[in-house]
Amino acid sequence: MVNGVEDDDSCPKPVGRSSVFYYGVGHMLNDISAACWFTYLLLFLTEIGLSPRDAAIVMLAGQIADGFATVFAGELIDRFGHFKKWHGAGSILAAISFSSVFGGCLPCKILASCSPLIETISYSTSAAIFNVGWAATQVSHMSMVNCISLNSTSRVVMTSCRNAFTMVANLSLYAVALVVFSTTKSTTHSDIENQV
Template sequence: MPEKDSMDTALKIDRFGHFKLWHGAGSAVVAISFSSVFGGCLPCKIFGTNSSIMRTVGYSVFSAIFNVGWAAAQVSHMYWSMVNCITLNPTSRVVLASCRNAFTMVANLTLYAVALAVFSASKSRTRIDIENEVETNVPGKVRQRISWAHWFKKVLYYQVAVLYMLTRLVTNVSQALLAFYVINDLQMGQSSKAVVPAIIYICSFVVSVILQEMTWTGNRLKVFFTAGSVLWIFSGAGILILPSSMHNIMYLLSVTIGVANALMTVNALS
């Protein structure tokens, strides 16, 4: 029988491999379903009809498939599983979450750089070592897989679920709705649809990089998450009362939103 440490490492590698399979399969499903949603009504082309019922069924089915694939990729890799499997150290987890958040910002900034170019041309208005850590087993005790129903008896399960749900809600609102807000409510120029989100992502990127260089404890995670939450409350209040005649203040609010997003996302995941 192999030594306990070797067995634990093998178990983690095995689980990590399963995560990669889920992530790969989820990514493939997302690629197929996403292109089907935005590439036209595929069932309409297959059955040779363009009725509203067929379009509704077609888009609904592929949207549902997309959400299944997205959940598989998201849960297995993008947020919780791989980070927690790689390391138990709070500082290392923040570093990994910060790296992921930073590269997400880079990807989104690239998108908004392209959008800015399109809107502008349009005529319309210290290095930290990350170690793989293994849990220490108590001699004589056998590892047992916890039942899935076990978590529903834990208060912490619901605390984490609510915390993560609200964090994602906040960041998704800033990503999806601000472009409509600056155009429809603040009456800003078309380029602002790219500039405002770009400022948010740049600030999030900078904060994510800074967070990597800090040493983390549970209390510090809570303090920084709370700071991000307070920043977002003030930013949201500013958005609520901001008149269109003072729309330039939105650029300042974009800075605070970007900082708040990074503080909340990185610390919530860590």
């Protein structure tokens, strides 16, 4: 008993501020890439020469992969755990495939052919891989909160911090885009691909 209050070992201790901060920041790569994905992908693909229909196919391929990957990642994470491995692998997969989407059509360069079919298949494959990595990172990161703390207040604070950093990620992406797009003018196909 301390100051008339009985010690209660059944109530878990809250996590520290640094843990809350690190948890909140831990999802920013996913948040920034998602913001860029949903605001810039269709514009980018049509600017480099894909038809609006093919650009929509690329986006749809990614979203279908995301839908399935979210369910499967959730199930596999529940069965096997290892949140950090899922988070790390998903982040690496998302980062590599994200850069391959905005870095140009690699099969087109290898085959020295710029056919719309090859471009659409290449970008759709990269979009699907990106969304699988994104889903694995998203699900594992959300699942971690229950393992970091059993304290319900800490869970709420960590989730709130994560949401705050999502907003910071979105705003910083738009601020960078405003600066980049207002200072550089792209006129050719290669200028647009190299702008990102």
